[in-house]
Amino acid sequence: MIKDTLRYPLGFGKFDLQTFAEGDAGDGGTGGTGGAPSPQVFEEMTDPETGVKVKVPAELKTFFGHIIAKTRKEAESKFKPMLEQFETEKTDLIAIKAEYEKIKEASMTAEERAQSNAKKVIDAALIEKKTALEEATTWKARYEKSTIKNDIMSSFGDAKLCNPGQAAMIFEMEGQAFISEVVDNEGKPTGQFETRVRLMLEDKNGNPEPVEGTPQELFKKWIELDRNTHHLLNTMSAGSGARGGVNRGGMNTEQFNNLSPQERMKRARQSQ
Numbered sequence: 427m428i429k430d431t432l433r434y435p436l437g438f439g440k441f442d443l444q445t446f447a448e449g450d451a452g453d454g455g456t457g458g459t460g461g462a463p464s465p466q467v468f469e470e471m472t473d474p475e476t477g478v479k480v481k482v483p484a485e486l487k488t489f490f491g492h493i494i495a496k497t498r499k500e501a502e503s504k505f506k507p508m509l510e511q512f513e514t515e516k517t518d519l520i521a522i523k524a525e526y527e528k529i530k531e532a533s534m535t536a537e538e539r540a541q542s543n544a545k546k547v548i549d550a551a552l553i554e555k556k557t558a559l560e561e562a563t564t565w566k567a568r569y570e571k572s573t574i575k576n577d578i579m580s581s582f583g584d585a586k587l588c589n590p591g592q593a594a595m596i597f598e599m600e601g602q603a604f605i606s607e608v609v610d611n612e613g614k615p616t617g618q619f620e621t622r623v624r625l626m627l628e629d630k631n632g633n634p635e636p637v638e639g640t641p642q643e644l645f646k647k648w649i650e651l652d653r654n655t656h657h658l659l660n661t662m663s664a665g666s667g668a669r670g671g672v673n674r675g676g677m678n679t680e681q682f683n684n685l686s687p688q689e690r691m692k693r694a695r696q697s698q
Contacts, residue, residue, distance in 0.1 A: 581641035
């Protein structure tokens with residue numbers, strides 16, 4: 427093998443490139459014969475970083491090729507099983523990801539592994555926190571929905587309703603029902619919760635009046651409004667002896683029965 431000193435211009439000046447090969451006898455590449463050095467053969471290569479074409483000794487090009495080939499074989503030996511798994515129909519993505527993490531971790535420094543492990547712990551904690559918050563929000567919403575429904579239904583008392591579910595839904599929507607913590611006489615929270623609604627009712631003079639309270643306090647006033655009496659069942663007889671006589675305005679039984687429940691209830695109230 428030979429040892430030559432080469433001078434190669436690249437536009438930025440000149441540099442010396444010495445190549446050393448195992449087995450060099452120190453005779454300047456003459457092979458110990460004392461003859462003239464063998465002419466150096468150059469081949470053109472492209473710098474993968476800059477894209478600039480450069481000429482390098484043929485021996486170096488071969489050397490680089492061996493490095494690339496070896497690196498490619500090592501990469502294939504690591505990643506080929508993973509790629510083959512991707513090509514199968516029953517690919518276990520979790521197992522592939524775990525294998526990938528092992529390969530990636532093997533190439534890390536001790537500091538990088540420590541940072542990666544710390545990040546995994548932090549990510550796991552964040553996921554656990556997010557899951558807990560989502561579950562808490564879900565159960566809170568279910569609790570509030572159930573409490574509101576039960577409080578409204580229990581506020582009906584002995585009222586006879588055509589459709590209790592429909593009346594409850596309308597009362598809840600119109601009152602914008604919400605859950606509020608109960609406070610004591612000093613305004614301190616008690617840890618107990620109740621349903622409250624905000625409604626537009628009528629004062630004693632029939633004028634609109636905004637009111638807030640519990641369903642038990644306000645449902646009866648709400649259902650007695652003229653616009654809501656159609657929710658009540660008409661349990662009164664339409665005959666001549668109905669509750670001492672309902673104001674039918676000269677209508678016969680058939681005409682009275684053809685009135686809407688709301689109108690019949692209104693007439694019944696006027697007769698009381």
